[in-house]
Amino acid sequence: MADDEMLSWDESVFRDEHVFEIDFLPETFRHREEQMQGLKYALRPAVRGSRPLNVMARGPPGTGKTTAVQKLFGELAAVSDVNVARVNCQVDSTRYAVFSRLFEEMFDYEPPTSGISFKKLFGQITDRLVEEDEVLVVALDDVNYLFYEGEASDTLYSLLRAHEAHTGAKIGVIIISSDLDLDIIEELDERVQSVFRPEEVFFPRYDEREIVDILEERVKRGFREGVAGLDVLDRVAELTATTGGDLRVGIDLLRRAGLHAEMRASRTVEVADVEEAYNKSKYVHLSRHLQGLSDSEIALVRVVAEHEGERAGDVYESFSEETELGYTRYSELINKLDQLGIIEAEYTSVDGRGRSRQLSLAYDADAVLERLD
Numbered sequence: 001m002a003d004d005e006m007l008s009w010d011e012s013v014f015r016d017e018h019v020f021e022i023d024f025l026p027e028t029f030r031h032r033e034e035q036m037q038g039l040k041y042a043l044r045p046a047v048r049g050s051r052p053l054n055v056m057a058r059g060p061p062g063t064g065k066t067t068a069v070q071k072l073f074g075e076l077a078a079v080s081d082v083n084v085a086r087v088n089c090q091v092d093s094t095r096y097a098v099f100s101r102l103f104e105e106m107f108d109y110e111p112p113t114s115g116i117s118f119k120k121l122f123g124q125i126t127d128r129l130v131e132e133d134e135v136l137v138v139a140l141d142d143v144n145y146l147f148y149e150g151e152a153s154d155t156l157y158s159l160l161r162a163h164e165a166h167t168g169a170k171i172g173v174i175i176i177s178s179d180l181d182l183d184i185i186e187e188l189d190e191r192v193q194s195v196f197r198p199e200e201v202f203f204p205r206y207d208e209r210e211i212v213d214i215l216e217e218r219v220k221r222g223f224r225e226g227v228a229g230l231d232v233l234d235r236v237a238e239l240t241a242t243t244g245g246d247l248r249v250g251i252d253l254l255r256r257a258g259l260h261a262e263m264r265a266s267r268t269v270e271v272a273d274v275e276e277a278y279n280k281s282k283y284v285h286l287s288r289h290l291q292g293l294s295d296s297e298i299a300l301v302r303v304v305a306e307h308e309g310e311r312a313g314d315v316y317e318s319f320s321e322e323t324e325l326g327y328t329r330y331s332e333l334i335n336k337l338d339q340l341g342i343i344e345a346e347y348t349s350v351d352g353r354g355r356s357r358q359l360s361l362a363y364d365a366d367a368v369l370e371r372l373d
């Protein structure tokens with residue numbers, strides 16, 4: 001490499017590295033007009049002080065569901081006094097935790113950590129809504145986690161029937177799910193099904209062309225001019241599309257490719273940097289899912305890694321030694337990790353012993369263990 005192509009210490013390929021970060025809210029939001037319209041239609045009554053329609057937003061990971069809701073919530077808060085609250089159910093995965101978060105959003109301080117019953121917490125939220133004659137719109141993001149914990153029906157029931165228990169309380173609910181195997185309505189109790197008839201808004205995968213359109217904007221804002229060419233963008237879009245169309249993969253690829261170019265002290269990002277970055281970026285889902293796991297779930301992932309391909313009954317011994325949890329809880333945890341796509345639990349017939357589940361990791365064991373440390 002000639003000297004003038006080398007990056008000096010105080011130089012960077014990045015103009016604004018922040019645009020590649022997870023929590024960056026993009027200004028332009030292309031290829032989601034229809035979904036934004038659908039959501040707006042449902043939320044419009046809230047601006048007039050009425051209860052909005054409930055919404056079920058579904059689509060594979062990284063298709064803009066959270067971003068759409070954040071943008072609309074921003075607009076709503078700017079033009080009205082509607083209360084908006086987005087709850088990340090991966091973090092707050094019980095009814096109590098969800099309502100604590102709502103309390104915090106509305107009152108700007110956390111509820112007392114002990115001694116306050118659910119009823120009281122709930123009562124304070126609805127009292128405030130009634131007194132101030134305000135509307136609350138709640139987005140339950142990654143609602144699938146409430147299902148994995150068996151908390152979805154109770155949580156939705158309380159939200160949807162708030163106006164019965166507390167006359168005048170106006171709450172609208174948007175549930176967001178990226179688990180397309182989960183039949184949400186079917187999985188809810190009948191008492192919830194009878195009151196929950198949401199508008200449906202679907203977020204399909206972006207195709208390769210759309211990914212290029214969207215990421216072009218990030219490249220322009222994130223890198224200095226002339227740093228990343230079209231060949232880089234096309235390769236990133238291709239890899240993103242083949243990994244399932246999750247834009248997070250593409251955004252992560254751009255950032256890592258940039259860092260890799262800097263490591264080579266290069267002033268430009270090349271396709272080879274993208275290929276190198278892909279070895280890490282392809283695991284963004286895995287990292288995201290592992291982040292939200294509890295200690296006992298992590299223990300189970302480790303145990304399965306050590307007993308790859310063995311039967312659930314046999315693996316249990318090692319698990320119980322580590323955690324002292326019972327078999328029922330063990331089975332529930334297996335189901336959750338299976339639904340999250342971290343492990344695979346497949347039924348196999350065992351001679352004379354009926355059917356049993358065989359456990360294995362859905363990813364390369366080293367990639368998983370590395371991310372748990």
Ligand SMILES: Nc1ncnc2c1ncn2[C@@H]1O[C@H](COP(=O)(O)OP(=O)(O)OP(=O)(O)O)[C@@H](O)[C@H]1O
Binds near residue numbers: 024032060214247
């Ligand atoms: N149309 C778009 N334009 C610009 N950026 C987008 C667009 N769609 C998604 N993104 C970006 O892709 C990333 C993932 O989007 P987002 O979190 O909204 O997806 P999601 O569907 O909610 O994912 P999950 O279901 O996994 O939570 C974010 O960084 C977001 O900024």
